[in-house]
Amino acid sequence: MLVKEQYDNYEDFCRRYKPEAPANFNFAYDFLDKADPDKLALVHLDDDGNRREFTYGFFQERSARLANALMAKGVKKGDRVMLVLYRRVEYWTVMLAMHRIGALPIPSPSLLTRKDITQRVNYAGISAIICEDSICERVDEAKGDCEGLKIFVQVDGETNDGWLGYEALLAEGDASCPRTDATPCGSDPMVIFFSSGTTGLPKMVMHTFDYPCSHFTTGAHWHDLEDGDLHLTLSDTGWAKSVWGKFYGQWMAGGAVFVWDFRGKFEPAELLRIMAENKITTFCAPPTVYRFLVREELTKYDLSGLRHCTTAGELLNDSVFHAWQKAFDMPIYEGYGQTETTLQVGTFKFMTPKPGSIGKPVPGWDIALLDEEGNEVPQGEEGEICIRIDKPVLGLFDSYMDEPEKTAAVKFDGWYHTGDKAWADEDGYLWFMGRTDDLIKSSGYRIGPFEVESALVAHEAVIEAAVTGVPDDVRGQLVKATVVLAPGYEGNEELTKALQAFVRELTAPYKYPRIIEYVSELPKTISGKIKRKDIREADLKKMA
Known part of the structure; x- marks a missing residue:
């Protein structure tokens, strides 16, 4: 369906690469169900060191069973379902089941308090929740104030009163869940991510079923995945970054996803050990993680299997870039995007990375730096990163769900305004400066x-x-x-x-x-x- 080609340079990439979504696309049916059931899809390592491998066939069957079981309990197309799951295999199964039904999953972090849960459930009109057993008590404390919350599914542990056990529910579902004329696809709503908002309630960022196709760029070209690679993105499943680096694009590029399901404090030495022992081939983490890693004695770890590294989320300082390159003879390629987008600016393997630069615009994203009057700024001057939207942009969010006034505040006059500032150098590389109010x-x-x-x-x-x-x-x-x-x-x-x-x-x-x-x-x-x-x-x- 999607084929990775090789490019000589950035200009060749822009000229020949045209991201697109097939008509009526639904990831569960048009990718997952067509994948080789015996091919490795995911490797999971838990906190106790137990390593398990899962094929596409596993996810084909389990997601179909769960979709049927949830529909029998009343979950339907358009329903909003909160997911509070750690980096565990059930996260992928639940997401895929939601795609089959057309219910909108809302991945959420495990750090949510009772107050957070109450606010988000009511704010988003959530009718069902699927969560870890350790989260159930907080949900039980909140549900009295959440009239619309009707279905409770518990993953792991002894099932609490009023909750459906995940495994028992799964056993009730049929393994066949064929596509029908009513199957959601294309421009239908697919997923909601809460923005991480530093003030007030976070916004509900809604993406459609075409959204996963834009992540092919992330997996195949930014992460540089080849068939059979093993990719590790160090991200929690409660945020959009989990599907940037642990799901759609990596699978479509032919790679398998490696999941380190650690529950306690992040230990950089342990991460390096795990990367070495499991022969991770491509790796993505925020610069903060790299800063901790380069403080370790890197020569102790055999990362000979590692061939490509990326980073996003904040800026990478020169010293970390050069320390990593000296230790492993490879650069770190930076990128930029938002919960509202996929990768829109990046540095790729056919480009010379400039430490601290987020790279150049990705094909399919017509980006300009605009001043407060909406005019493009000269090279070297700061401007707001804006995306031209006079025609559809694959990977750009549809709307802030239920809040048209907030959508209109950022999508107007033919542009989506990111609220982020940058400047461009003489080579066209962009240098991120921060939020406009920072x-x-x-x-x-x-x-x-x-x-x-x-x-x-x-x-x-x-x-x-x-x-x-x-x-x-x-x-x-x-x-x-x-x-x-x-x-x-x-x-x-x-x-x-x-x-x-x-x-x-x-x-x-x-x-x-x-x-x-x-x-x-x-x-x-x-x-x-x-x-x-x-x-x-x-x-x-x-x-x-």
Whole structure:
């Protein structure tokens, strides 16, 4: 159905690669059911070191049984179903069953509180929930305030009162679930992701059944997967990144997905050991993970099977890029996208990566950097990343579900406005600056937080940093860094001066942080994004 071709360079890629979705596409029927049932689809490693392999035939049968069983319980096309599952095999089975039914899965993180569950269930009109046994108590506490929530399915553990046991339910379903004229496809709603929103309730990002096809670009070209490869994306299943790197594109490219289902604290040495022992061939993780990995003794691990690495979610600093390349003789290829999109900007193997650059626009995404009046900015000047939408864009979200006014606020005048800022260099590479409200205006300069953060974390004393602006009568704003130190370092005046001097050497002198605050941890969303707004608000309260 989808064939990976080889490209000589970026211009050749843009000229010949045309992402598209077949007519009336439904991933469960048009990819899964047509796949070789004996081919390896997924390798799962649990916290106890148990390794299991699963074929496409496993998912064909189990998803059909679950779809039939859920429909018999009243789940139907258009229903919204919350999934709170760890990195476990049932996640893939449930998602595929939802695609067969046409019910809309809403993957959600396990860190949701009772209040979060109540808000999201009512906000989204959720009628069923499928979750871990460890989440059931929170759901039971919340369900009295959730009138529309009718069906409860528990995965693992002794089944609680009022809950359906997952395995017992699965046994009730028939293994045949043929396609019919009513089967959802194409432009029908397929999945909802809650955005990770740093303020207020997150928005409901809805994608249609054509959406998985855009991830072929992610799997085949950005992850560079070949038939038989084993790919590891280190992502939780509660977010859109899980289907970026653990599902549609990797399978369509012919690779198998490797899942490390760790439940406790992330241990970088353990990840390296697992990658070596399981001969991972391609790998994707956020820059924070790479920063922890390069602090390990990398020569201890045989990663000879690894041939391609990618990163997204924040900017990768130079020191990590070069440390990784020196250790494994391979670069890290950056990329950029949102919950509302698939990969829209990237660096590919036929391009020379520039550390800190997110790359160039992906074919199928007509991208421009616009100013506040909607005009394209000159090369080298900052602008908002905007996507032309005067014709359909494969991979772009359909809408913010049930909220047309929020959709209209970002889709207007023929463009989708991402709310992210970047600038382009002389070679056409884009350099991400941050959200529009994260930019700092100091003495007439506009400073993006990422470049300063990247310089800070390149210092051996710094594990994490968040850069914000604080009001100043003279400069308008001062650059402030909130820093988490590595073990063995003490936040004092001497270290502050050393960090300031270090940043001045790596960036333009006016960008260095004039204020540095040392903290034990940074405020983050449950998806792990730094909440710079919380830092700014806390600073304003202190100043008041």
